Amino acid sequence: MHDLVIIGAGPAGITASIYAARKKMDLVVVSENVGGQTILSSDIENYTGYQFITGIELSQKFREHLEQFEINVKEGEVATRVERVDDRIEIETNANRYEARTAIIASGRIPRKLNVPGEEEFRNRGVTYCATCDGPVFAGKDVAIIGGGNSAFEAVLQMMKIATHVYVFEATDRFRADPVMMEKAEKSENVSMFTKSKVVRIVGDRLVSGIDVEINGEDKHFDVGGILIEIGSSPASEFVRGVTKNETGEIVVDCRCATNIPGIFAAGDVTDVYAKQIVVACGEGAKAALAAFEYLSTRPQGK
């Protein structure tokens, strides 16, 4: 029986781990990766103390900070069930089973899918949800970027420098990215932007070779070697049972990061907290760890 199991090692989970380790709590961190969405961000200019840092560099700094403590980090492990049973929290993963008096859910958000034929088949064979990680693979090719918000246009600005041609497809009737980003894309000769364009299917052989799109009701085909899907994200909260979630699946927390279930706390992007930002997630992670510590101090048996 551990004091605490933390699910997720993004900014929220890493900060919670550091605070819990400094309180000498017996903890395990279960996470698919270390860094979370920070890895996906190209340029970060709003994390206090750094005027500019890349997402990869910041996640490396987070990892180094985490490694200063002797924390049992189960990297690559995925939680499949977290549930309070009697006076303990049960955590099941793809590899292990843990019991703890408290848990902090810091599992963040996962990219939304298009749900069209070919998407799953060509995932990682030309279809990607992370322009920062995979964009360079498509240098010298024609690519399609799906989406019309800031993430999509971050991808456009990155890809227009290295791809031959960039097609941007947005399902609604307007793009919603920051005007300054859209202006840069509009000025570029190798970018073509389409609204009211609905992806119908992704095609290819071993790798992606093209995309079928319905534009203003007309079927069109584009030969592309890469497809970058940037249509937002959903909270990674499905595996958590019993806790109250809002209509979008975010875990509802109070100002101490407590959920409605005693002993289960949540922090960062997976919650209904206002503003999904690194600095906010770190702050929430700190609060969750301190709240879990206080909970244990007042209820030594976790009841």
Ligand SMILES: Cc1cc2nc3c(=O)[nH]c(=O)nc-3n(C[C@H](O)[C@H](O)[C@H](O)COP(=O)(O)OP(=O)(O)OC[C@H]3O[C@@H](n4cnc5c(N)ncnc54)[C@H](O)[C@@H]3O)c2cc1C
């Ligand atoms: C492209 C992009 C650019 C961004 N740019 C900025 C920026 O410039 N400035 C800024 O402040 N914010 C930025 N953000 C937002 C910021 O990255 C997030 O707000 C922040 O990372 C949230 O931290 P988190 O720890 O709550 O969740 P996440 O970073 O999502 O981390 C969640 C962690 O949980 C793990 N996980 C998920 N499910 C499970 C499971 N079932 N079992 C085990 N582990 C699991 C994941 O692997 C990950 O390690 C950006 C986001 C994106 C996508």
